[in-house]
Amino acid sequence: MSGIKDVAKRAGVSISTVSNVLNQSKYVSEELAQRVLIAVQEMGYHADPVAKSMKTKHSRNIGVITTDICGLFYPYVVKGLFEVFNKNGYNIIILDANGVNDSFGSIERVMDGFAHLVRSHVDGIVFSSIFPESIEAIQMRKILKLTDNQKKMPLVSVETDFSSYGIDSVFSDSVEGAQKATQHLLDMGAKRIGHITGPIHTRVAQDRVKGYRQTLIDRGITPDDSMIANGDYTHRSGYIAMQELLAQCPGLDGVFIANDQMSVGALRALKEAHFRVPEDIKVIGYDDVFISSVVDPPLSTIHIRKRHMGISAATLMLKRIQNGKSAAEEPVQLVKLESRLVVRKSTFPEAPADWILVDW
Amino acid sequence: MSGIKDVAKRAGVSISTVSNVLNQSKYVSEELAQRVLIAVQEMGYHADPVAKSMKTKHSRNIGVITTDICGLFYPYVVKGLFEVFNKNGYNIIILDANGVNDSFGSIERVMDGFAHLVRSHVDGIVFSSIFPESIEAIQMRKILKLTDNQKKMPLVSVETDFSSYGIDSVFSDSVEGAQKATQHLLDMGAKRIGHITGPIHTRVAQDRVKGYRQTLIDRGITPDDSMIANGDYTHRSGYIAMQELLAQCPGLDGVFIANDQMSVGALRALKEAHFRVPEDIKVIGYDDVFISSVVDPPLSTIHIRKRHMGISAATLMLKRIQNGKSAAEEPVQLVKLESRLVVRKSTFPEAPADWILVDW
């Protein structure tokens, strides 16, 4: 493989001139520049990204820490990231935080991966939080300090708001979304409304509980914790949690479920228990993923613009990278994505079928 | 950030000794080794992966070229890759071949990405083919030659058999799977069986057509090309293709669809046209993905062990990396994953519900 020195020799110039031409880092006379460019063409030269990265300390690579690449939600965020990063010449290194057997990996493993990314001179890290924010933020800060990187490495949080830790964030307000969902159930006439949560140590899951409880209180209903069951975002856990709820809460006529994948399990449990949806019990989920409009009955839900989450996150990061200012020097960027109530048959029998229209 | 020379100074030894201790590349007396290890501990030293990679020409990174990270199929393969690569200390750089608007990216874009991966000294590349094998194989070979890498870079193809091009492959025989599917439709009493294909320039899609036609011939039925409609693996295309088929083929009572995502669209089209499944028409898909057992009616299909595909591919690659022999020096490795017929209600009304059991 030909290196920069071969090009230099062929063009009859010095190594530094080749570098200067290629990076446009210094004026080089038109004539030499042409000679260099031709030599580069002829030899099919490309600078070795590794050697380059060693000098410059950046790599045109972005680290992405993902919580579940096999879910129905995250891949769309990643797709959004791909779109803008690839277009701008960045590659993406994905680190999936999910363990093999446990549904969430250990924080040590994730942080090891984080550290490895920093050491690899990635130009920024997009992450989605799966641990309590405080410890996650602290650990990341520690790692960055250890690597003399505390100020510089651009970080963007996706899905949960880390702005109070000085980290750019793209998120959608889960409290608000949960309120919309719960209100909708009430509006459709449900009186006794249960809730199935996501992994409860997670900010997002907690916020959805908060929105649910708040709405009930606002409407003069006292929340009853026995009507809350915990899940972990898998359809299986939704199935089990729904069975619990049915056993514990006589007269249940509505349920707000923290994501759609669990809702699929819940719908199944209801079908097996011979409950009719929405006549006997109304069901609303969260996220609006691929299956939501496809299951029977189609699932009312809160739509999140997942791809746009990725696009926004990438855009934010590119801005940071380009102007070189850290979140400490310039104001933290915070993008709040609007969520939208989508009404389907699981709460409203007359809802039209929309499955073919939806863009996830 | 502390470098190897700081460690050396602190331990009172030379740089090379530190390196030798850390890489166990040369015997170092117990005493010095201890001193070094302690210094490393105290300073939290980790070798800079970039600098290391520059010398050693490998990176502990694996490139993965993916065809649709947002599909229901590929993420599970990737998960399998993650499992074994991460466990062995490799990171994964994903390159999604899907374009933004077109469902398949251009071959130039993919090959540019491929070239960038090899220049970045990835230790191997796992790819899934989306173009005709011949041109894809040739292009890759060209790039490897250009980078003086022709013999060394380990390549593994996932999903389609590239062994005739000297490339290790993990695949599942699509001809065979399509035969199982078509036979099953016949066994269940279907007489006039249509087919909806995948992207037809693709080997996998062609093989599924082949298996379908072969089975009909074997059973004394003359295949009729007007009963074949082309799709592109999206649910939307399945919907449209099913409508075509219904219009073109009176008396259709069975359809084999090249993947489950299209089958979802097809089921919807059938429902809208007031066909009962399986009473009026039997439907079988391919892949067995998350939604297959969840739709109404649950979908008969050909199960592929997606995660295992990833696991096998990674294992093959690790083997290559470890013994350092290229596919030219040692026999090409070929793993054929068995596919399995899964019978659900879309072909057999009495089939039990199995959704909660399935491990995708």
Next chain:
DNA sequence: AATAATTTGAAAAACGTTTCGCTGGGATCT
């Protein structure tokens, strides 16, 4: 016309590792 200022390109240092070749002292052999 002589000197100063500027422009252009080459040479060399640096990035943080691994690895090659070498040295000097202890063990082994005759």
Next chain:
DNA sequence: AGATCCCAGCGAAACGTTTTTCAAATTATT
């Protein structure tokens, strides 16, 4: 005891770039 061999550990070269420094050549200034 003297010569030989071996080996632990060291210094320096190398990997392929970018960047800094410096020298030569050209242009501008007085």
